Amino acid sequence: MSSDEEAGLGFVQILNHEGVVVGEPDPTLTNDLLVRMMQDMVKARVFDEWMLKIHPLGMASRYAPCEGQEASMIGSVYSTSSNDWLFPTYREYPVALARGVPLTEIMHRMFANSKDPLKGHEITLFGDRRYRIVIGAGGVSLMAPVAVGMAMASVMKSERDVFFVYLGDGATSKGDFHEAINWAGVFKTPVVFFVQNNQWAISVPFSRQTASQTIAVKAKAYGIPGVRVDGNDVMAVYTACRKAVDRARNRQGPTLVEAVTYRMGPHTTADDPTRYRSEEEVAEWRRRDPVKRIRNYLSRNGLWSENLEKQLTEDFKKTLRQATEEAEKTPPLKPTSIFEDVYSSLPWHLAEEMDELS
Numbered sequence: 001m002s003s004d005e006e007a008g009l010g011f012v013q014i015l016n017h018e019g020v021v022v023g024e025p026d027p028t029l030t031n032d033l034l035v036r037m038m039q040d041m042v043k044a045r046v047f048d049e050w051m052l053k054i055h056p057l058g059m060a061s062r063y064a065p066c067e068g069q070e071a072s073m074i075g076s077v078y079s080t081s082s083n084d085w086l087f088p089t090y091r092e093y094p095v096a097l098a099r100g101v102p103l104t105e106i107m108h109r110m111f112a113n114s115k116d117p118l119k120g121h122e123i124t125l126f127g128d129r130r131y132r133i134v135i136g137a138g139g140v141s142l143m144a145p146v147a148v149g150m151a152m153a154s155v156m157k158s159e160r161d162v163f164f165v166y167l168g169d170g171a172t173s174k175g176d177f178h179e180a181i182n183w184a185g186v187f188k189t190p191v192v193f194f195v196q197n198n199q200w201a202i203s204v205p206f207s208r209q210t211a212s213q214t215i216a217v218k219a220k221a222y223g224i225p226g227v228r229v230d231g232n233d234v235m236a237v238y239t240a241c242r243k244a245v246d247r248a249r250n251r252q253g254p255t256l257v258e259a260v261t262y263r264m265g266p267h268t269t270a271d272d273p274t275r276y277r278s279e280e281e282v283a284e285w286r287r288r289d290p291v292k293r294i295r296n297y298l299s300r301n302g303l304w305s306e307n308l309e310k311q312l313t314e315d316f317k318k319t320l321r322q323a324t325e326e327a328e329k330t331p332p333l334k335p336t337s338i339f340e341d342v343y344s345s346l347p348w349h350l351a352e353e354m355d356e357l358s
């Protein structure tokens with residue numbers, strides 16, 4: 001590692017834009033694993049297109065697209081083991097899919113119907129204890145201190161789980177991020193802070209987010225390693241996260257990983273990015289497409305083909321359509337469910353409101 005890389009000022013790449021290996025991939029990165037990651041990246045993109053298509057039809061509530069961030073999302077989740085706890089934001093549906101959450105469960109959630117286990121609460125987020133995915137709170141970075149607390153509890157219980165927190169560039173400006181990372185550094189808690197720097201926090205560009213040169217460099221102030229990787233390079237993301245996860249599991253403490261990437265689509269289905277960023281900027285990042293890069297590498301090595309991708313896409317679209325139809329025909333939540341699962345016993349003024357609504 002160069003001194004810049006060590007200081008969190010580098011830009012670690014393993015697969016360059018032409019799909020040529022220029023760095024040292026983690027030894028566990030086999031061809032088989034790469035192909036599985038590619039499959040999940042393609043699925044992420046198809047899922048994204050599907051959600052953006054059905055949303056205007058009134059079929060699903062608000063959706064936060066992931067196009068452009070597939071390598072960051074899939075590379076990171078593959079670095080964890082199924083026992084590790086994930087703390088995704090509203091954007092990481094591909095992470096849940098890669099963890100094995102069935103599409104039907106995700107669609108019930110998107111439709112907020114009567115089979116949505118979270119009963120319409122925090123609608124853009126997903127969580128389920130069975131998959132060790134902790135549902136977030138609407139406020140960005142709020143889950144970082146929660147993850148540190150859970151990590152401390154798990155150390156006290158002599159468990160070996162790792163707590164993997166997803167954050168955006170914007171979330172690093174919140175106090176919770178700094179409190180969490182400071183505490184994690186002091187107590188060497190098994191946490192990975194994974195920041196996808198997708199250049200924008202809604203309409204706020206990275207240049208207005210911080211005066212720091214990078215996000216990874218902030219790690220130095222907390223006495224922990226910080227590494228900045230090409231977030232559109234699935235090999236680099238996996239390799240850096242794998243190292244961070246191993247460090248955490250071996251009780252060597254937390255790591256801050258910054259994945260430099262780009263949100264190709266709108267912030268959410270309620271946003272119009274043409275109002276704050278240029279077409280040239282978007283076109284520039286389109287050239288760095290993370291899916292195209294790994295596709296090139298795999299195809300050149302005889303591990304992937306156009307036909308394979310076409311078949312995968314068609315099959316996955318079929319599953320998507322079935323899951324959507326199932327969610328659509330499931331009855332809606334009853335209106336009074338809004339009063340459930342917030343208080344253990346309903347305060348009198350809410351009880352009155354519920355009676356009135358009933």
Ligand SMILES: Cc1ncc(C[n+]2csc(CCOP(=O)(O)OP(=O)(O)O)c2C)c(N)n1
Pocket residue numbers: 089091138139140167168169170171172174198200201202263267
């Ligand atoms: C504490 C807090 N402030 C403001 C918001 C409104 N908000 C929702 S998403 C978002 C942008 C977050 O940007 P970033 O952390 O970069 O994540 P990205 O959406 O780019 O993935 C903001 C400001 C919020 N949810 N929470």
Ligand SMILES: [Mg+2]
Pocket residue numbers: 168169170196197198199200201202
């Ligand atoms: Mg962002």
